[in-house]
Amino acid sequence: MAAEEYTPTTTEYIQHHLTNWTYGKLPAGSYCDGAQVQESTGWTVAYCSEAMKAMGFNAIHLDSMAWSIGLGLVFVLIFRWAAKKAHSGVPTGMLNFVEIIIEFIDKTVKEGFQHRNPLIAPLALTIFVWIFLMNLMDLIPVDWIPSLAMWIAGDSHFYFKIVPTTDPNITLSMGFTVFLLMIGYSIAKKGFMGFVKELTLHPFHTNNIFVNILLVPINFALESISLIAKPISLGLRLFGNLYAGEMIFILIATMYSAGLLIGIFGGFLQLGWAIFHILVITLQAFVFMVLTIVYMAMAHDVEEEDQFTH
């Protein structure tokens, strides 16, 4: 469990597991029941969620960043190695595996995205593999790495979350990056006016220009909501699924301290949930990728706008 010298309550245990290792600009003051006293405003590691709240936006989740970048590097290094070794002969071992993934992504992209854009396939590949790797951390028993981190840090309050996709910052940032690409390509392909027309002359449209002008605000409200909903749903779907999955793993982990019988039962539950979760993490990575491809295809579709111009 969490530490040697103190035994946390179940609530504390769960909360501890759901808190990030946060480094941020802490305003002067006393936090965490006096455990953390900041004499002057400055950058420091937060000791408790109260301090994290006080930091506001000027903070960074070191664990999320380290794990996501680390896993991103794992992805990039494996695939770069494969790219260097790629040849037209018979592929073996790891190269074969990488090629299977590439082929799968390539097929999915070609089915969903008919335009020419060299960015989309690598984007889809990065999303799929990176999110999959980050989700995969969910399958590591919840206490292993956090306990190791606490032992290394020598601090029983040390926060260390290893699943980056259970941090909404991570998932939303990917969602919003996709969103920016979407808007960028929309404007690039349809022109700024085309993009505005798409937002204002859709879905309600008549041939009477005055009625159209009246419909513009309604259309704009509907369309902008659906547009904004895309990145948020993209990010929150992934976050929600993984957060819930992680939460269940943590709840199962609390059973281990509740007696031998319940502990053994918890072991089976964890195994079952982990096996089910293999499906969930793959599916979530896949869903994120497919939706990205679909949104990109929508951004490139010029025909959709044509029907309003005649």
Place this chain on the structure above:
Amino acid sequence: MNINLTIIGQSIAFIFFVLFCMKYVWPFITDAMAERQKRIADGLAAADRADKDLELAKEKAAKNLHEAKQESAAIIDAANKRAAKIVEEAKEQARVEAERIRTAAEGEVEQEVNRAKEKLRAQVAELALAGARKVLEAEIDKTKHKSMVDKLAANL
């Protein structure tokens, strides 16, 4: 669940990884795969071609074999015919030679007979003369025939 700078950090990392992937990963692997695809397609086409070639070669071989058989049959036939002809010719020659030898022998025999006849003829004359002489010697009486011989001598 605080939204903070992590969102920006992660966005930067995301963009970096996507760009890296686009520049240094994706094209290399897909190119290699496309090239392999082409090689495999070429290989399959070559195999198809080889199959067809084999088929053709088999057909050609069968045809050649058939032709060779026909030819050999024709040769054997011709050889047989020729052999028969040679035998026939040899027979004819032998017959002619035999005839010639026989004729020559016959001629010789006739000549020999003739010679023998001549010899005999000559000897008959001699014998006749000898006989006649013997007879004459016995019959002739010098006295009796003196006048006749004399008469003969007188005619000379």
